Amino acid sequence: MTQPIELDKIRNVVNEVVEGTPIFDIHTHLYAPGFDRLLLWGVDEMLTYHYLLAEFFRTTPMSYDQFWAMDRPAQADAVWKQLFIERSPLSEACRGVLTVLAEFGLDVSTRDLTSFRRHFAQQSLEKHVETVFAHAHIRSLIMTNDPFDDQERPIWEGGWKPDAQFQSALRLDQLLNDWPEAAQKLAGWGYKINGDLGEGDRQAVRCFLRNWIERMQPRYLGVSLPPTFTYPDSSYCGQIIEHCLMPVAHDADLPVALMIGVRRGVNPAMRLAADAVGKADVTAVDHLCRAFPENRFLATMLSRENQHELCVSARKHPNLHVFGCWWFVNVPSIVEEITRERFELLGLTYTPQHSDARVLEQLIYKWSHTRTRIARVLSDKYTDLAHTGWPVTREDIGRDVEGLFGGNFEQFCRLPTM
Ligand code: FIX
Numbered sequence: 210m211t212q213p214i215e216l217d218k219i220r221n222v223v224n225e226v227v228e229g230t231p232i233f234d235i236h237t238h239l240y241a242p243g244f245d246r247l248l249l250w251g252v253d254e255m256l257t258y259h260y261l262l263a264e265f266f267r268t269t270p271m272s273y274d275q276f277w278a279m280d281r282p283a284q285a286d287a288v289w290k291q292l293f294i295e296r297s298p299l300s301e302a303c304r305g306v307l308t309v310l311a312e313f314g315l316d317v318s319t320r321d322l323t324s325f326r327r328h329f330a331q332q333s334l335e336k337h338v339e340t341v342f343a344h345a346h347i348r349s350l351i352m353t354n355d356p357f358d359d360q361e362r363p364i365w366e367g368g369w370k371p372d373a374q375f376q377s378a379l380r381l382d383q384l385l386n387d388w389p390e391a392a393q394k395l396a397g398w399g400y401k402i403n404g405d406l407g408e409g410d411r412q413a414v415r416c417f418l419r420n421w422i423e424r425m426q427p428r429y430l431g432v433s434l435p436p437t438f439t440y441p442d443s444s445y446c447g448q449i450i451e452h453c454l455m456p457v458a459h460d461a462d463l464p465v466a467l468m469i470g471v472r473r474g475v476n477p478a479m480r481l482a483a484d485a486v487g488k489a490d491v492t493a494v495d496h497l498c499r500a501f502p503e504n505r506f507l508a509t510m511l512s513r514e515n516q517h518e519l520c521v522s523a524r525k526h527p528n529l530h531v532f533g534c535w536w537f538v539n540v541p542s543i544v545e546e547i548t549r550e551r552f553e554l555l556g557l558t559y560t561p562q563h564s565d566a567r568v569l570e571q572l573i574y575k576w577s578h579t580r581t582r583i584a585r586v587l588s589d590k591y592t593d594l595a596h597t598g599w600p601v602t603r604e605d606i607g608r609d610v611e612g613l614f615g616g617n618f619e620q621f622c623r624l625p626t627m
Pocket residue numbers: 238353433468481535536565567
């Protein structure tokens with residue numbers, strides 16, 4: 210065994226290891242450059258991220274229609290003026306934009322959006338992707354891939370294949386949350402569906418899932434669910450889970466990612482920024498893990514109030530892997546609280562964070578802000594450990610952080626670990 214770290218050096222070593230360990234980002238909304246316009250990047254996209262728009266609409270007399278009628282640069286100008294010039298940009302989403310600009314060496318004290326735009330206009334996309342991965346210190350990421358998305362589907366049908374850097378996840382929101390609409394689409398694509406979700410329809414849905422698993426080679430099958438989600442349940446969603454999703458995921462040896470607690474479209478005029486949060490019933494997760502012990506589940510919940518119960522569920526079910534501080538709980542104060550709670554209840558058997566990045570450069574701020582919080586909590590935990598006389602070594606910290614930053618997920622998914 211190597212030398213234990215002295216108590217007063219633990220914080221420095223944890224910071225170094227957390228900074229120096231590459232990350233496998235297991236849930237994003239980014240696309241590989243081969244997806245063309247679907248990959249969003251640049252300062253105008255960052256400024257019009259839906260997290261910022263929800264804040265912008267609180268500050269402007271402009272109507273939703275007026276805002277949506279403008280082109281992207283004009284929208285970004287409006288957001289910059291309201292959120293960065295007229296008031297200090299101290300929300301987490303605003304600070305994120307500044308973290309990114311500063312990381313590229315741009316002088317944010319100039320407040321000169323035109324010069325920031327010039328920097329991004331000079332980049333070539335392929336090279337820029339590499340630069341962003343290097344700055345964020347990411348080794349791979351997982352996209353969110355939706356066969357029901359009319360822009361995305363043709364790219365897969367054209368033969369696009371995931372690679373080590375941009376991996377895939379098969380997203381099934383429409384199938385599970387809106388069966389009547391999904392049934393019509395499946396029928397339109399040639400599946401034999403009559404809409405009653407009888408055995409014929411179930412067979413067709415299983416066939417659809419197997420076809421897309423074959424095509425996308427996903428790391429997991431994922432779905433976001435409302436706070437009212439419950440299981441067992443005689444609803445279409447409950448039936449599809451039981452008769453289609455579980456058997457197919459089991460046979461393909463793929464985990465199912467449950468993202469629970471989103472109330473979609475609370476203010477539809479805000480478009481992507483329209484969604485809100487609700488406290489869900491964690492017993493649904495318990496029931497699934499118990500009813501399908503041969504299946505594996507990844508789970509994240511949107512409500513702060515659900516986090517503790519989810520940890521307790523994971524203690525009861527080895528086939529449940531908790532991940533990420535999702536969306537509204539991805540703010541420093543709550544990340545710190547949740548991460549502390551998870552270390553205390555689950556030790557090192559979970560994945561603390563995913564980025565949920567929608568714009569390429571957001572990888573930089575989402576991970577730099579997260580690293581700071583994780584390092585702070587981990588330092589406290591190793592210090593407590595050292596106080597008992599347990600020898601804390603750099604090797605042990607390195608091993609643990611590799612697990613937290615992707616290794617635990619790879620092991621849970623039975624992927625080859627890096
Ligand atoms: O459902 C999801 O995967 C959510 O993360 C998104 O719908 C949401 O819009 C988002 O970007 C949150 O970070």
